[in-house]
Every structure is written in structure tokens, then in C-alpha cells.
Amino acid sequence: MTNRTQEYGKHKTITRSRSMPNFETPPIEPMQIRFNFCTSAVQPEGPVLTRRMSALNGLFAREDLRATEASGADPTVYSVVSSPVPEIARELPQSITTIRPGTVGGEFYMTKGHQHPDPQGEIYLGLGGVGGLLMFDGQRSVWIDMAEGVIGYIPPGWAHRSVNTGAEDYRFLAVYPGSAGHDYSWVLEHGMGQRAFSASTGHVLTPYSATSA
Numbered sequence: 001m002t003n004r005t006q007e008y009g010k011h012k013t014i015t016r017s018r019s020m021p022n023f024e025t026p027p028i029e030p031m032q033i034r035f036n037f038c039t040s041a042v043q044p045e046g047p048v049l050t051r052r053m054s055a056l057n058g059l060f061a062r063e064d065l066r067a068t069e070a071s072g073a074d075p076t077v078y079s080v081v082s083s084p085v086p087e088i089a090r091e092l093p094q095s096i097t098t099i100r101p102g103t104v105g106g107e108f109y110m111t112k113g114h115q116h117p118d119p120q121g122e123i124y125l126g127l128g129g130v131g132g133l134l135m136f137d138g139q140r141s142v143w144i145d146m147a148e149g150v151i152g153y154i155p156p157g158w159a160h161r162s163v164n165t166g167a168e169d170y171r172f173l174a175v176y177p178g179s180a181g182h183d184y185s186w187v188l189e190h191g192m193g194q195r196a197f198s199a200s201t202g203h204v205l206t207p208y209s210a211t212s213a
């Protein structure tokens with residue numbers, strides 16, 4: 001059997017039984033977390049993040065149009081409601097992201113996108129609306145259509161961004177290792193390989209350098 005003290009490095013373990021190690025830190029209690037499908041609220045609630053257009057500089061192909069919107073109405077593009085499970089090693093934090101419907105120069109509203117500096121996987125579960133999970137490993141770009149009930153798997157090392165391709169809110173649950181972290185500068189430097197624009201057929205994917213569909 002694996003030695004737990006070795007497996008978890010410097011974190012000291014107190015072995016209560018062979019199958020239920022009791023870590024010295026953190027003292028997170030088992031908990032029930034409820035999601036309200038009408039309001040997107042999480043109970044008990046952790047941090048809530050709202051990203052407006054003004055926070056998304058440098059991400060849309062038509063930065064000029066984004067800047068104009070940001071200096072005017074500055075609409076909310078997406079929000080992230082987290083459970084109280086903290087982003088620390090060995091925990092599994094969860095969050096619900098809600099992306100509003102909309103476009104900037106025809107490009108669908110989307111999240112900033114990030115890499116996990118500690119390259120660890122993540123799962124997304126679609127809760128409502130329609131969208132896409134765009135992943136990029138620096139060379140290849142992969143798109144997964146997302147909707148209620150669809151699980152998207154993000155392997156370690158793939159930058160990921162979510163896009164709302166519909167006319168309603170697109171919502172999904174994310175579950176990720178607490179030590180993963182979020183590196184936003186990687187996407188600003190390397191892009192995401194593709195962009196998602198509105199089209200008569202729904203959405204069309206273009207090379208990242210394209211400024212329209």
C-alpha cells in the first residue's frame with residue numbers, strides 16, 4: 001500500500017484508518033452544497049466574481065469595439081459563484097459560471113480563459129443554455145459543444161475558455177483541484193487557437209487571428 005506521508009509530500013498525516021486518512025490541514029467538514037437553478041445561487045456561498053466588459057481587455061478580436069462598450073454601459077459578461085471549498089492543495093473547489101448572451105463585433109461573449117500553472121485536469125458540467133468549451137495546448141485547439149448534461153473534460157496542460165453561443169445564459173459547473181491555480185497571462189500571450197463568431201448556422205470557428213466570421 002502507498003505510504004500516504006510520501007504521497008502527499010510535506011503534509012503530515014495522522015492515520016485514523018487505512019482508508020480514511022485524517023490530514024492535519026485543512027479541517028474541511030463534509031458538506032452539502034445546494035445550487036438554485038432559478039437564481040444560480042450557491043448555498044452555502046463562497047466567493048462571487050463578476051467580470052464586466054472593462055475586465056476583458058485584449059481578449060476579443062475587435063478590441064476597439066470592446067473598449068467602446070466598456071467605457072459606456074460596461075455590461076456584465078459573466079459571473080462565477082463558488083462554493084466555500086477553498087483553493088488549496090488536495091481540496092476540490094467548485095464554481096458555477098454564468099455567461100450572458102451577447103457578442104462583440106460578432107464574437108460571442110466568453111470567459112478570459114486560463115492555464116493551470118500546476119498542470120491539473122478539470123471537469124465542466126453543463127447546467128443550462130448552450131455554449132462551447134474551447135481548449136488549446138499551444139499547438140492544437142479543440143472545441144466541445146456544451147449544453148445541459150454534457151461533461152467536458154479538460155486534460156492537464158490545456159488552456160480553457162468557455163463561450164456562450166446561445167440567446168440565453170449559458171451556465172456550467174466546474175470542479176478542479178485546489179492547487180491548480182489560474183494563469184491568465186498565458187492566454188494573452190499565446191491566444192486560444194480559434195475564435196467563436198456568430199453565424200446563421202449558430203456559430204463558426206475561425207483562426208485566432210481573424211477579426212470576423
Ligand code: F6R
Pocket residue numbers: 080095097111112113114122160161162174176180182
Ligand atoms: C476553474 C475554471 C472555471 C473558470 C471560470 C471563469 O479552474 O476553469 O471555474 O475559472 O469559468 O473563467 P476564467 O477563470 O477564465 O475567467
Ligand code: ZN
Pocket residue numbers: 114116122160176
Ligand atoms: Zn480552470
